[in-house]
Amino acid sequence: MGDSLVRMQMTIPPIEGIEDVPVAAVEALAAKMGFKPDRVQDIVQALTEACVNAIIYSESDADVEVIMLARQNSLILEVRDQGVGFEPDEVPAPNFELISELGVKNGGFGIHMIKALVDQLEIESSNKGTVVRMSTFLSKPEKQS
Amino acid sequence: MTHSSFLQDELKISPQEENNKVLLKLEGALSATTVPYFRQTVQPYLDRSVGEIVLDFSGVTKIVSRGVGAAIDIAVQVKKVGGKLRVVNIGKFSRSLYIQGVHLVAEVPELEGFEP
Numbered sequence: 033m034g035d036s037l038v039r040m041q042m043t044i045p046p047i048e049g050i051e052d053v054p055v056a057a058v059e060a061l062a063a064k065m066g067f068k069p070d071r072v073q074d075i076v077q078a079l080t081e082a083c084v085n086a087i088i089y090s091e092s093d094a095d096v097e098v099i100m101l102a103r104q105n106s107l108i109l110e111v112r113d114q115g116v117g118f119e120p121d122e123v124p125a126p127n128f129e130l131i132s133e134l135g136v137k138n139g140g141f142g143i144h145m146i147k148a149l150v151d152q153l154e155i156e157s158s159n160k161g162t163v164v165r166m167s168t169f170l171s172k173p174e175k176q177s
Numbered sequence: 178m179t180h181s182s183f184l185q186d187e188l189k190i191s192p193q194e195e196n197n198k199v200l201l202k203l204e205g206a207l208s209a210t211t212v213p214y215f216r217q218t219v220q221p222y223l224d225r226s227v228g229e230i231v232l233d234f235s236g237v238t239k240i241v242s243r244g245v246g247a248a249i250d251i252a253v254q255v256k257k258v259g260g261k262l263r264v265v266n267i268g269k270f271s272r273s274l275y276i277q278g279v280h281l282v283a284e285v286p287e288l289e290g291f292e293p
Binding site (some may be wrong): 047048049050054067070071074077080081086088126128131132133134135136141142144145148149 | 180181184185186208209210239240241242243245246247249250251252253254255269270272273276277278281282
């Protein structure tokens with residue numbers, strides 16, 4: 033077994049609220065892997081955001097896939113949807129000065145939040161769908177000299 | 178996206194008003210589904226310029242960024258009329274609230290070691 037990859041996958045329909053199911057599974061997995069409770073919560077929150085985005089922006093009944101890739105030192109979560117996609121580089125960072133003056137009328141800061149909660153975030157998006165890949169490490173990989 | 182009544186997130190808000198202050202105890206999910214109800218419940222207190230709104234998160238089971246955004250919006254609105262928003266018992270949601278900047282517009286319990 034050793035450091036072999038454990039892969040699990042869950043498919044959910046784009047129904048509001050159903051993200052709780054894969055989130056509960058990932059919460060159990062992250063705790064079992066040895067992540068501390070605050071890191072487990074970070075992972076839970078990041079996955080919740082990614083699933084909610086996939087569900088909210090889904091324009092069909094196409095399923096959302098949640099893929100869990102666990103190794104001894106890392107947990108990689110992928111949320112794959114078949115929505116219309118977006119341009120990740122065009123999502124602005126929140127302007128806290130402006131927000132403090134005007135408030136928030138629509139939406140949130142899902143991508144900003146995910147980025148702050150996980151160690152690595154990669155987003156691949158096209159008009160055929162989006163893959164959000166979130167990586168969290170149990171300990172930081174040692175630098176090669 | 179579709180809705181399913183038996184799977185949908187739920188939020189219950191119980192108000193306790195005293196003088197110029199209202200304590201809103203939240204139980205359930207502060208999610209995209211429940212944000213409209215959250216805003217609608219708080220609005221009358223904003224309209225009446227209540228001096229202090231306290232959100233008690235001890236019964237909150239889930240939050241999403243939209244929900245946090247709504248709380249920020251309420252904080253900004255209450256500030257404009259000379260009041261303040263306080264969020265208490267934030268527990269495991271502390272980091273998520275700080276990441277979105279709630280501490281910049283509302284009173285929240287201190288979070289040690291938070292780096293934006």
